Amino acid sequence: MNVKKLVGEKAAEFVEDNMVVGLGTGSTAYYMVEAIGKRVQQGLNIIGVPTSKRTQLQAEKLGIPLKSVDEVAYIDITIDGADEISSTFQGIKGGGGALLFEKIVANYSKKIIWIVDESKMVEDLGAFPLPVEVIPYGSQQLMNLFKDKGYAPVLRENEEGKPYLTDMGNYIIDLHLKKIEDPHALANSLIQQTGVVEHGLFLDCVNTVLIGSEKGVNIRHVRK
Secondary structure: OOHHHHHHHHHHOOOOOOOEEEEOOOHHHHHHHHHHHHHHHOOOOOEEEEOOHHHHHHHHHHOOOEOOHHHOOOEEEEEEOOOEEOOOOOEEOOOOOOHHHHHHHHHOEEEEEEEEEHHHEOOOOOOOOEEEEEOOOOHHHHHHHHHHOOOOEEEOEOOOOOEOOOOOOOEEEEEOOOOOOOHHHHHHHHHOOOOEEEEOEEOOOOOEEEEEEOOEEEEEEOOO
């Protein structure tokens, strides 16, 4: 059983006619976009707002009408994956490198759904490296700062061994924290560092979580 496909297709059922839909990025979100694309081909009328160039290209091939976040007044629902979700439904995102666009789209969404397999559900955040998007200029100084703080930073690289570039041309520093005791305090500290564009802590934002397993999809309604 392909659990990611199962949960992605289930998430697509939450999309209704005439919605503006944030289209997430990642291996599970891929199946959600595919399922929405099939519904569009069958007559579903929506506007999609992609969270990355990868998702944009996928949606275009499927014939999903698209607009950027700046071309819509609001987003009805955003469906996206997550790299970790804690027992209090806080999240880490950005393993796929799209955290900045994902957070912008999330911030203008009326409802947020995360779609994951059960391995992403954890007690405390931190085992998955926390992505921090930074501008290239001064990035080594931020690496030094994070190292001094004990964050075990690693500059993300591409397949060629060069710095990985986000859709905005920024770098990503992954923090190997193991366990994040206070996500809100860490989020506030990171965003105040000059040169940090955004971090992968998505806090107090998700409304519904779809958790896939071999037994099926467990739907957890977290916030109204």
